[in-house]
Each structure stands twice: as structure tokens, then as C-alpha cells.
Amino acid sequence: MLPIACCAPLAAPDLDEDEAAATAALFAALGNSARVKIVNLLAAGAGPVCLCNLTVPLGLAQATVSQHLKRLVEAGLVLREERGKWSYFSLDPEAFERVAALTLLPKGVCC
Amino acid sequence: MLPIACCAPLAAPDLDEDEAAATAALFAALGNSARVKIVNLLAAGAGPVCLCNLTVPLGLAQATVSQHLKRLVEAGLVLREERGKWSYFSLDPEAFERVAALTLLPKGVCC
DNA sequence: CATTCAAATCGTAATATAACGATTTGAAGC
DNA sequence: GCTTCAAATCGTTATATTACGATTTGAATG
Numbered sequence: 160m161l162p163i164a165c166c167a168p169l170a171a172p173d174l175d176e177d178e179a180a181a182t183a184a185l186f187a188a189l190g191n192s193a194r195v196k197i198v199n200l201l202a203a204g205a206g207p208v209c210l211c212n213l214t215v216p217l218g219l220a221q222a223t224v225s226q227h228l229k230r231l232v233e234a235g236l237v238l239r240e241e242r243g244k245w246s247y248f249s250l251d252p253e254a255f256e257r258v259a260a261l262t263l264l265p266k267g268v269c270c
Numbered sequence: 271m272l273p274i275a276c277c278a279p280l281a282a283p284d285l286d287e288d289e290a291a292a293t294a295a296l297f298a299a300l301g302n303s304a305r306v307k308i309v310n311l312l313a314a315g316a317g318p319v320c321l322c323n324l325t326v327p328l329g330l331a332q333a334t335v336s337q338h339l340k341r342l343v344e345a346g347l348v349l350r351e352e353r354g355k356w357s358y359f360s361l362d363p364e365a366f367e368r369v370a371a372l373t374l375l376p377k378g379v380c381c
Numbered sequence: 382c383a384t385t386c387a388a389a390t391c392g393t394a395a396t397a398t399a400a401c402g403a404t405t406t407g408a409a410g411c
Numbered sequence: 412g413c414t415t416c417a418a419a420t421c422g423t424t425a426t427a428t429t430a431c432g433a434t435t436t437g438a439a440t441g
Contacts, residue, residue, distance in 0.1 A: 302424075320417090322417065322418090327422095327426065332418070332419090333418090333419080333420080333421095334426090335418095336418060336419060336420085337419090337420095342420085350428080354417090355415090355416060355417045355418075355420080356417065357417080357418060
């Protein structure tokens with residue numbers, strides 16, 4: 160999957176094919192309960208979390224968790240950090256804003 | 271697919287399996303470029319839009335558009351309204367708020 | 382430099398999704 | 412009641428996703 164170059168709000172005027180695809184890709188990255196739980200665990204933890212500490216709470220095999228993390232990293236929502244043999248993951252600080260930006264209402268209405 | 275009973279923000283404390291699944295289902299409903307475009311077209315139009323006016327801008331067959339609309343209705347994002355032979359669709363007024371609620375930051379930070 | 386061990390990748394199977402044409406359904410109109 | 416025509420559903424195919432065990436990669440350590 161290509162990295163998400165940009166994404167447009169749902170209510171943007173004249174959304175073209177590429178913008179719709181980029182927007183959909185970001186939503187799709189969160190369209191799986193394991194990945195929602197990963198984001199939730201990363202948001203809850205104070206600081207980066209080791210993959211090895213995610214398999215038990217998720218109830219999934221190491222390979223499966225690794226794949227989900229890869230998708231979240233490719234979507235630009237999660238950051239990977241190598242520490243020796245271990246990989247630590249954290250939410251991209253802008254992840255929430257990036258997703259929230261997709262749901263901006265027309266006319267600047269907010270929340 | 272079951273209707274989405276409730277959904278919890280990504281950063282909610284102690285997200286359980288059902289909450290994660292409901293949250294993921296809402297994201298998944300928007301995780302397709304055709305459905306993003308449909309939501310965009312419905313947001314742009316003033317009032318309900320006929321299915322028959324969606325197939326051309328989407329470049330998809332009637333059956334395909336009907337299926338996508340069904341998914342959006344099941345996700346609680348779009349409303350269906352029958353008018354004689356035609357079906358008209360509009361955004362659920364709460365759709366944006368429902369999606370935006372998923373990305374609420376911890377500690378009430380907003381936008 | 383061989384061993385260890387976590388993570389990534391590979392290969393595969395089961396399931397889900399997306400698309401289409403064909404068919405069925407159902408309201409409107411003759 | 413028959414016809415019409417839009418929408419929904421069905422049946423099918425192609426593709427994508429999800430999951431796993433097995434294998435490979437690569438940093439740390441003896």
C-alpha cells in the first residue's frame with residue numbers, strides 16, 4: 160500500500176478519486192477491532208510500548224500483531240522505534256488530529 | 271452485520287472487545303473510496319439524493335451502489351427514504367458527530 | 382563467529398469484500 | 412390485472428483481509 164499522501168475531509172467540496180481513496184485508507188486502517196485496540200493501548204500507555212507486550216492483551220500471535228502494526232505505521236498513525244532486539248510503538252502525535260480532520264463539518268462547525 | 275449498538279472513542283480507558291468492534295465497524299463503513307464519495311456527495315447536496323443520481327458520478331453499477339448504501343445505512347450514517355419507485359438517501363444528521371466522537375482526545379482536548 | 386531471541390517476512394488457508402449481470406420485488410400508471 | 416421501471420437481492424467471480432505456523436533477519440551476547 161502506498162503511504163497516504165494526503166486526505167480530505169468527508170465534506171470537502173469536489174472530492175476526487177485520489178482524495179477519496181486517501182481518506183478511505185485512513186478510515187480502513189482503523190476498521191479492524193485489533194487495530195482499534197492497539198491504538199487504544201498505545202493511547203493508554205505512558206510512552207512507547209513493546210510489541211512483546213501487545214500479544215497477550217490482544218490475544219493474537221506475534222506475526223499477526225506485527226502485521227497490524229505495519230498497517231498502522233503505513234497509515235501514518237503509529238511510529239516504530241527499534242531498541243535492540245525489540246520494537247517499540249507509539250501513537251504519532253498527530254494521529255488523532257489527522258483522523259479528526261476527516262470529519263470536519265462544512266462551514267467550520269467544530270464539535 | 272449487526273447494527274452498531276454503541277462505539278467508544280479510540281482513547282477511551284479499558285476498551286473491551288465489543289466496544290473495539292463497534293468502533294472498528296464505524297471506521298470500516300468509511301474505509302472504502304466509493305462510500306467516502308457517497309458521503310461526500312450527500313454532504314454536498316441540498317437534501318436527499320436519489321440512488322439513480324449516484325451511479326454516474328460514482329462510475330459504478332446500480333447493484334454496487336445499492337450495496338454500498340446498504341452498508342452506510344446499517345452503520346447508522348445514512349438514512350433511506352422511499353419515494354414511490356425511488357429511494358432517496360441523506361446523511362444522518364448525527365453522522366459527523368458520531369464519527370468525530372471516536373477521535374475525542376483524552377482529558378477533553380478538542381480540535 | 383556461533384548462539385539467542387524478538388520481530389519481520391513468507392506461505393497458506395479461511396473468510397470478507399467488492400464488483401458485476403441477472404433476477405426478484407414493489408410502487409405507479411395504463 | 413398487466414406493464415413499467417427503479418431498487419433490492421441473488422449468484423458468481425476476483426481480490427483483499429485476517430490469521431496462523433514456519434522461516435528469515437538482525438542486534439546483542441557469550
